[in-house]
Amino acid sequence: MSDPTVLLVFIAAAITAIATGLGALPLLALRKVTPRALAYGNAVAAGLMLAATFSLVVEGFEFSGPRTILGLLLGLGGIWLAKLYFDGKDGVSIANTNGADALKILLIMGVMTVHSAAEGVGVGVAYGSGRELGDFITIAIALVMVPRGASVAKAAWWAVLSSAPQPLLAVPAFLFVLAFAPVLPVGLGLAAGAMLWMIFSELLPEATEGVDSSNVGVIVTLAFTAMMAVTLVLG
Numbered sequence: 001m002s003d004p005t006v007l008l009v010f011i012a013a014a015i016t017a018i019a020t021g022l023g024a025l026p027l028l029a030l031r032k033v034t035p036r037a038l039a040y041g042n043a044v045a046a047g048l049m050l051a052a053t054f055s056l057v058v059e060g061f062e063f064s065g066p067r068t069i070l071g072l073l074l075g076l077g078g079i080w081l082a083k084l085y086f087d088g089k090d091g092v093s094i095a096n097t098n099g100a101d102a103l104k105i106l107l108i109m110g111v112m113t114v115h116s117a118a119e120g121v122g123v124g125v126a127y128g129s130g131r132e133l134g135d136f137i138t139i140a141i142a143l144v145m146v147p148r149g150a151s152v153a154k155a156a157w158w159a160v161l162s163s164a165p166q167p168l169l170a171v172p173a174f175l176f177v178l179a180f181a182p183v184l185p186v187g188l189g190l191a192a193g194a195m196l197w198m199i200f201s202e203l204l205p206e207a208t209e210g211v212d213s214s215n216v217g218v219i220v221t222l223a224f225t226a227m228m229a230v231t232l233v234l235g
Contacts, residue, residue: 006171013123013170017116017163021156039210040219041146045108046203047223052115053192053199054224055231059122060188063181071189072196075114079194082110083201104202105145111194112162118187120166124173125181 060068086103145155173180207216 006174009124009170009174010167013120013167016119016123017166018160020116020163021160035210039207039216042203042207043211043216043219044223046199046207047220048227049111049195049199049203050220051224051227051231053195054228056115056118056188056192056195060185060192063185063188065185067182067185068189068192071186071191072193073189074186075190075193075195076197078114078190079107079111079197083107105150107198107202108145109158109162111191111198112159113165114187114194115191116163117165117169118184118191120169121173121180121184121187123166124170124175125177125184 057068057072060071086106145158146152150158173184204216204220207219
């Protein structure tokens with residue numbers, strides 16, 4: 001097999017970014033949004049994000065445990081400060097939603113963009129160092145957006161947009177792998193910390209408002225297991 005080129009790295013990262021939008025397609029079957037459907041969507045999104053968080057931390061520890069932990073703390077602090085900032089803003093609106101729902105979508109978008117940036121660097125470093133690296137095709141954005149009134153098309157578009165950092169950062173990370181490699185575990189931890197906050201502060205509390213907590217636990221565990229199984233197959 002020939003050595004990877006800049007074009008190959010960019011195409012590989014771009015494919016993962018575009019594929020993110022496919023996660024919205026199953027929600028075409030969602031005809032009516034009920035509180036139960038919203039709760040189930042939050043639970044599934046929490047399980048998927050928990051699996052992504054686990055993989056990010058494991059990957060980060062392969063490079064540097066202390067820097068990954070530093071990233072976790074930075075991610076927690078960053079998302080908490082962002083929440084405080086947006087709480088003081090009136091008239092937040094995105095994808096046909098307003099108020100608290102719009103704020104939640106905005107935070108999810110921010111978290112997933114950070115995640116994509118870290119994975120973009122990971123793709124570049126992986127090619128540069130010869131490691132194999134899998135990526136998640138997340139549907140967490142769609143599961144949060146569609147039940148709150150956004151169209152499937154808009155959810156897919158926002159999912160792809162949040163993944164744009166992957167191809168943009170993969171190429172410079174590939175070209176300057178020695179410079180980017182030390183930063184990678186911090187970025188992976190940062191994304192993981194932000195996602196952990198989102199899971200336990202926003203998604204799970206809202207999920208348990210709509211359905212029994214034991215059912216939420218089952219759904220989160222199944223979503224986590226399914227995503228880890230997909231990761232195992234792709235890896």
